[in-house]
Amino acid sequence: MSLAQEIPTTPSGLPTVRNGRWSAFSHLVIVRMKELKREPEVIFWVFGFPLLLALGLGIAFRNKPADVTSVAVVQGARAQEVMSLIARSAQASSIRAEVLNKPQALKGFRLGKYDLVVESDGNGGIQYLYDPARPESVLSRSEVDDAVQASAGRKNPLPTSAVISNEPGSRYIDFLIPGLIGMNLMNSGMWSIGFALVDYRQRKLLKRYVATPMRRSDFLLALAGGRLLLMVTEVGLLLGFGALVFHMPVLGSLLSILLLSAIGAVGFAGLGLLTASRAQKIESVSGLINLIMMPMWIFSGVFFSYERFPAVIHPFIKALPLTALNDALRATILEGAPLTSQAGRLLVLLLWGGIAFVLALRWFRWT
């Protein structure tokens, strides 16, 4: 450059090293990863916490063996007949019946050991003693009645059949893991970008960086690059955990899942950048980030489906970036839907990220 030639040469004449175009970018990315690695609490919140959440909720909502109802049959004329009717019925495996004398049966019922007491009504029929306030008692009555009536030869006017559904892919844990991936992409996108920037600004490090020839775009690209590297690990960990521990089916291709996650990560990084564009203090940016994330934790279907909210607000819920990301992740992971079929959701994500990014760059304060 001609500019440099007018300037007196290096005063010291000291030996120097020559740096390439991307030396600043690569150093910034490496430094960012090192900083994160050296903060144990970051490792926990980014990796440990979502895994613990998945494990805890997965265990709490695991598929329990079918409920067995306990029934006391009062000794007497019809006791053996009732027992054999139950034993012959289709529901035999889910009814545990015992023959007892009346006081023992009633005591057991009171204590909740039995859900139902069956005895002869003295007129050739049988009668049920049950508590309508106890759901398991109500259930037991209809279960046992159905069993004995069918065994005794009742014909159903309308043939019906039932299929048990606890196949991988439709269980709660399968719903949960893509939601946790989405939530984690939002959390770490907002926090790692928003928090880091305000921290740098508060420490006057941003100002120190722009006092060097470092390109500002390199700095922002390095933040985004660091985010994407971390994203691969986060998503891989949760996905692998779901597949190995809970046998969650992963029908979509890994590439489309990662691409989708990358769009989500960059979108939320844009929102993080916007929240951090002017804040001077960690406290103010923390409040702002929580304010933005709170509605999405509730509405965007992380832990439960947003179908539970009134239909009128569904359009608003679907316009939230986390809803779009969660829906797209579920469709890709659980149904193997191609990305092309999710253009609408991708557009929602890209719009949020893109608008946030443009506004952030306009308002961003380096000093």
Next chain:
Amino acid sequence: MPAAIQCRDLRKTYDGKVEAVRGLSLEIQCGECFGLLGPNGAGKTTTIEILEGLLEPTSGEVTILGHAWQKNSREMREWLGISLQETRLSEKLTVRETIELFASFYREPRSADEVLGDLQLGEKADAFVGKLSGGQRQRLAVATALVGNPKILFLDEPTTGLDPQSRRQLWDIIRNFKQGGGTVLLTTHYMDEAERLCDRLAIVDHGQVIAEGTPSELIERLGGHHVVEFEASGHSGNGTNVDPWRALPSVELVRHDNDLVCLTVREPHLTIPALLDAVEKQGAELLHLTTRQASLEDVFVNLTGRHLRED
């Protein structure tokens, strides 16, 4: 050759109200160590940050080696090494990682190992920044400025809060840089630092240069190189009795500092006997008397009526 740093009629008004810098002009030649000396809040940091291209002046012009900040700013940053007043570098990086990071921002930086050696940080190369002492941190801050192999070094209060040994280490580093042909602009509110380190300095107060010159020129302007300070009982020095002291032989200036009377004198051996006589004649008693060399502090106090470090 253009001046290393030049600014003309610099003004900076914050929020349309607070006038931090009010018409400040400077010209700093290549190879000079120039100091901005002034109390806290005088506008030193605002001035240096405008010169560094980090703050936009409300009006006025700045050129660095003949170039204005509006264009070529990235190219110009290759020539400058900057240490801000307060930068907290990442605590979870090591000293070497920090220096290498800053080196990566420049096209032709110095090697990290050399800079580590020059700044006596070699032993701490692999220590985390969070574990460094105040003096080591400040040397690291200067290291991040020097690693880019700058032509001009900007240091904003480089030794504030440091112990005497750390201050002297930093002075050596600054002198070495200057000996290698570099230009230095530093701000300080330590007059001894300005006196020992700077070839020339500007005393800044309320956003303006109130005096400029070499340290000895500035002291010369007081009229005398010596200061006689004394306190006398039975005599109240509330400014009412200035004249008797001013009339003493060889006295150039008289200043009252509470009960203390400070005389700037050319030749103390003429002043002191006369002073003793005068005290006796007033029937007062001398409580104490000292003489010392005049310093930049005296220059500042004489110009503003205030001390440099008034809390």
